[in-house]
Amino acid sequence: LAQKPGGQSPARLSRTLSLKQQESNRLELLMRHALLSDGFELFYQPILDRERRLQSMEALLRLRDGDGRMVTPTLFIPVAETSGIILPLGNWVIQQACRQIRSWQLAGHRVVPIAVNVSPHQIAQPSLSTDVQVTLEELELDPALLHLEVTESSVMLHPIVALENMEKLSGLGIQFSIDDFGTGFSSLDRLHQLPVSTLKIDRSFVSRMMDANGTRPIVITVISMAHALGLSVIAEGVETEDQFSTLCEMGCDLFQGFLFSRPIPATEAVPLFG
Ligand code: C2E
Numbered sequence: 001l002a003q004k005p006g007g008q009s010p011a012r013l014s015r016t017l018s019l020k021q022q023e024s025n026r027l028e029l030l031m032r033h034a035l036l037s038d039g040f041e042l043f044y045q046p047i048l049d050r051e052r053r054l055q056s057m058e059a060l061l062r063l064r065d066g067d068g069r070m071v072t073p074t075l076f077i078p079v080a081e082t083s084g085i086i087l088p089l090g091n092w093v094i095q096q097a098c099r100q101i102r103s104w105q106l107a108g109h110r111v112v113p114i115a116v117n118v119s120p121h122q123i124a125q126p127s128l129s130t131d132v133q134v135t136l137e138e139l140e141l142d143p144a145l146l147h148l149e150v151t152e153s154s155v156m157l158h159p160i161v162a163l164e165n166m167e168k169l170s171g172l173g174i175q176f177s178i179d180d181f182g183t184g185f186s187s188l189d190r191l192h193q194l195p196v197s198t199l200k201i202d203r204s205f206v207s208r209m210m211d212a213n214g215t216r217p218i219v220i221t222v223i224s225m226a227h228a229l230g231l232s233v234i235a236e237g238v239e240t241e242d243q244f245s246t247l248c249e250m251g252c253d254l255f256q257g258f259l260f261s262r263p264i265p266a267t268e269a270v271p272l273f274g
């Protein structure tokens with residue numbers, strides 16, 4: 001069969017598709033197994049203020065491969081979403097993060113809130129707010145110690161249920177942030193209606209901020225808009241001192257990135273509490 005330059009023959013195309021399908025089947029099995037056998041782990045990445053004091057931490061999911069290697073969430077979260085595993089998995093993440101703060105508290109540490117990522121299907125689950133409330137009550141955990149991160153597009157998938165969940169959960173005292181802010185396409189009007197306290201400027205804007213004709217004006221605008229709306233701003237993906245000092249000058253409130261720390265296992269987070 002003739003092949004167009006740069007294109008793929010139908011046979012090769014179907015071979016690639018089935019390879020993709022095989023890989024996603026493999027990941028699905030790996031995740032189902034991991035859920036039953038403690039194969040998932042939460043890492044924690046510090047979020048600091050301008051004085052580099054620890055203010056909170058983001059919980060980031062890790063999956064161990066059969067060979068002990070770590071699989072990145074950017075590969076398995078999409079498969080978890082399409083296969084439905086995200087619902088039990090998302091519950092596990094919330095419970096695990098809450099158990100972790102509680103056990104740190106009981107060990108006498110000065111804990112900080114943990115931010116948990118909530119997926120589009122999770123925020124659209126009518127039972128989410130009750131599930132979270134039950135978890136907090138069972139652990140006798142202060143809801144102010146749990147933050148939840150949603151993206152603009154995840155809220156837009158089923159806006160009515162999502163908003164209901166967010167209203168109920170923020171009524172309990174849980175704070176919401178909008179993750180990857182600037183990459184979605186929700187309206188400012190929608191943003192204004194959501195019970196959120198924080199915007200997280202997407203890493204892509206931070207990383208291109210220092211370039212000539214870079215994203216500097218966007219970052220300045222997001223920070224001033226957030227402040228005008230009474231929201232605080234977290235810059236994601238801060239990797240250099242230059243970016244950090246520029247963001248400080250711009251009035252950014254909180255910072256997260258490899259400059260300060262990579263995501264670390266729970267045991268390594270303990271010394272950070274001071
Ligand atoms: P996210 O929520 O935007 O998390 C931030 C990601 O940026 C993390 O990647 C983190 O390791 C990475 N990062 C932080 N600082 C830097 C930096 O300075 N430079 C660079 N290059 N990267 C930095 P990670 O852990 O691979 O997670 C990727 C995405 O997977 C997350 O993006 C989030 O969307 C999703 N994810 C992770 N854990 C969960 C979870 O428990 N539930 C759900 N639904 N999604 C999760």
Ligand code: MG
Pocket residue numbers: 058117149179
């Ligand atoms: Mg996040």
Ligand code: MG
Pocket residue numbers: 179180200236
């Ligand atoms: Mg993010």
Ligand code: MG
Pocket residue numbers: 180202203236
């Ligand atoms: Mg991101």
